Amino acid sequence: MSFDHLPAPLQAALSGRGYAAPTPVQAAVLQPEAAGRDLLVSAQTGSGKTVAYGLALAPELLGEAARLPAAGAPLALVVAPTRELALQVKAELTWLYAPAGGRIVSCVGGMDPVAEKRLLMQGAHIVVGTPGRLRDHLERNNLAPAALRAVVLDEADEMLDLGFREELEAILDEVPAERRTLMFSATVPRGIAALAKSYQRDALRIEATSQGEAHGDIEYRAALVAPHELERAVVNVLRLENPRIAMIFCATRATVARLRGNLSERGFSTVALSGELSQTERLRALQSLRDGHARICVATDVAARGIDLPDLGLVIHAELPRDPETLLHRSGRTGRAGRKGVSLLLVPHIRRRLAERLLQAAKVKASWGPAPSADAIRARDAERLAEQALALAAEEPAEQDLAIARRLMADPALAGRGTEALAAALVRVLRAPLPAPEELSEIQERPAPRGTFPRDPGPRDPRPTPEEGGGQGVWFRMDVGRAQNADPRWLLPFLCRRGHVTRQEIGRMRIMERETQFEVAPYAAGRFATAARRAVGEDANIRVEPMQPMGRPPGKRPQRA
Template identity: 80%
Template sequence: MSFADLPAPLREALTARGYAEPTPVQSAVLTPDAAGRDLLVSAQTGSGKTVAFGLAIAPELLGDAPRLKPAGAPLALVVAPTRELALQVKAELTWLYAPAGGRVVSCVGGMDPVAERRQLSHGAHIVVGTPGRLRDHLERGNLIPGSLRAVVLDEADEMLDLGFKEELEAILDETPAERRTLLFSATVPRGIAALAKGYQRDALRIEATSQAEPHGDIEYRAAIVAPHELERAVVNLLRLEDARIAMVFCATRASVARLHGNLSERGFSAVALSGELSQAERSRALQNLRDGRARVCVATDVAARGIDLPDLGLVIHAELPRDPETLLHRSGRTGRAGRKGVSVLLVPHTRRRLAERLIAAARVKASWAPAPSAEAVRARDDERLAAQARAMVAEEPEEADLDLARRLLADQAVSAEALAAALLHVLRAPLPAPEEVTEIADRSAPRAPREAAPRPQEGGGEEGVWFRMDVGRDGRADPKWLLPFLCRRGHVTRQEIGRIRILARETQFEVAPYAAQRFAAASRKGDEQDAHIRIVPMQPMRRGKR
């Protein structure tokens, strides 16, 4: 399907925006089979679905007329889960329907409801809003639903996840029974299927994206890190990739606030997005990213829902997503509109199995490697700075600068090498310093059977290295928490811990020889919860002696 059969005003808008051919989801909703029918559409983020449903509802808005009639009661309603997504949808539909004389009004939480009521009273062809605010306007009589010919639920799965089921049902119950209902969702879980069954008639199911073929423009990576070094790994990833815009995802508002503050303190131009911010603060943060005044966005999943930043080239999962859908939604912020993107999961080595299951369930392939080291960042810096210096030298210099350079070189105390070093020092100065991280070996290739792995053994074999910790029976030392604690504190696996001897005031334990150096280095760095527990190496002991 092409754009050739669309009304002239819509073709004009698409041409002005550089659209030559429809994307798969746009083609799917424009087929003759889809005409006039309710639609249940699966489409990934960045696939052009906003334009898709904008084109799909054109017959209900325009009919055979070249332009829309003067705005009155709305003809179409679009419901979106978040303010940002609703405002983006409004912006997209505004340019799409501008040549046809379309008027689009938004009704979203966090904005002035009085101003919205005034906008609605002036008439609209399309109303875009969030569930709570739309329901409020319906109940107050500000939004008149009687003329609605089409209702679109955008990212319906997310709206159900956010607890908007009651609001959606209340909105749909108020709309005319003969309306078209278009339901767009990244996935179709049980709740979405029930919603479709209850409010759609003979809906055409469209899968614009094969679940077996996730977004092809996103490169997935998994970086293995020590649990207490996640923040340092974020710093090194941001520095190594040097993306025009990067987004870092955290699980909670508190994590966002802490990471944002620490990144800003290290010299990154960063903004934060979380549910506690006002609409004005969120809009200002996004504008700073688009204008280039900020390059890093630290966000929660809900706050970042629906955000469209075309130059976003890097997504970092500072905390693992809760499910495969969240992984795909987060990653879908990058790799949009034909651009390539990178999505990196930071995986504490203690949670590797969980991350592997998550990646497999999302049907993506990820390359595994340790988190980037400070040395790797400095090597990449050298390449970039050298290229930047060459580019600066290639430019035609100002005569005044050239004259000053000659005078400096004429001074016997200043050499060309010193001038070049000074230039590189100036270029390097604004860059945040890379962080030293513990190198966690990638044991992904090919994994040996567990019983074949070297480990301390009671019945002979290579003697392990013994360590002592200052907690014993009197301190309620218990094997149930001791073994997980040692693995977490020392960055080792259960197979690398051997015999454990719990004495009255201390605990002695054995670590596999090949892992002892790694354990000793890691165990010196306790976190806030266990820093009071001291672990030191002992002299190797003979079997049977204490």
């Protein structure tokens, strides 16, 4: 399949953008059996679907003509779930139809509706917009639907997820019944199938990407971390990977704001995308990434929908996605247009099983391992700094730089060690802007069954262990006992929350009158102690602390939780 049969203006536009052959979704919509028909297309983000439906609209827009007629009432309407996606679609269709004289107008929430009305009155060939704003323009008679020959619903599943069913139905009810309807969706759940049945006629079903199949250009990884070290792990991943652009996903706006602040404080050039930002602020953040002024974007799921950053090479899930579709959507921000990308899940070790189920449901295979260590980052820095210094040395020096170098070499302070000292100074200068790596706890990939702790894989904990009393773990105490109605049924979940450990990492438990003593796996004891000290919230007043090893109280049989 090639672009040879397309109108000459579109061929010129594609050639100018370096398109040599169609992607699978583009080839599918250009097949002869798709011509003139309604289409229901499954295609993942980054598959070239915007250009695909832009090409599929050519018969309705151009016909046999070499150029579009003078702009008037729109001929095609594209509906997208978010402002960012709508503006990106406008940009894509603008270059695609520029040689044909195309005029594309966007209508999105957050922009001046009066300015949009003025542009609509001046005429357009294609209107791209969000459901709410398009419905508003239709109801105010700013957007004339009578001449529409085609309607495209882009990321239809996302629009339903975001609650736009009523707006979509209102728009589709207003446009001419004989129009062509193209629906593009990553998945086709019941809601999309029902919408297609109601508003499409004899639609051709195209599966350009199998449902739930991960994008082939994305490498999935998963790293186990201690729950209280997620932000430190983010720092180490960014330092080790050193991507041109990275996107970090969080579940809430508050987490986005906190993580963005912490990364900026450590020296990363970071922007944030969340629902509380104005459209101007969001566009400014995206432009900073494209211009190279920022390299890290911390975002919520909704704020990042539809974003296309060609140089985005790394996606970090700082908080696990809520479902397989969200995992694939987040990951689809990278690995686009034939480029390779990495999608990395940071998994609190107590949530490993949840993460495994999520990956399985998304039909994704991830390689598991630890988060990057500080030593690994220092080793990578040594390689990079050496390469950087050699590259600088290979450049032809300016005369003024040579003059400074000669003066330094002649300085008595460098006698006998001039070259080595200057090279070391250059390395220090190159290293100075780099954020310091974080020391992370070592995480066991598979905890042993509760009560049978494995040997500590790392350095031995300096605190004594109760081997003399027959135990194998590190003992702690908390100031709650039988007098406070202590019971294993609530003590065990409390300790797991408080110390960021799993049930398997809590061993024997002794409930006394005014305190409870319990055992923690040796490899988890340091992590438990750190988390317990940082307790906040409702139960922060309960004191939890390490203790000296002690044997079983006389006459008492230890209670197992």
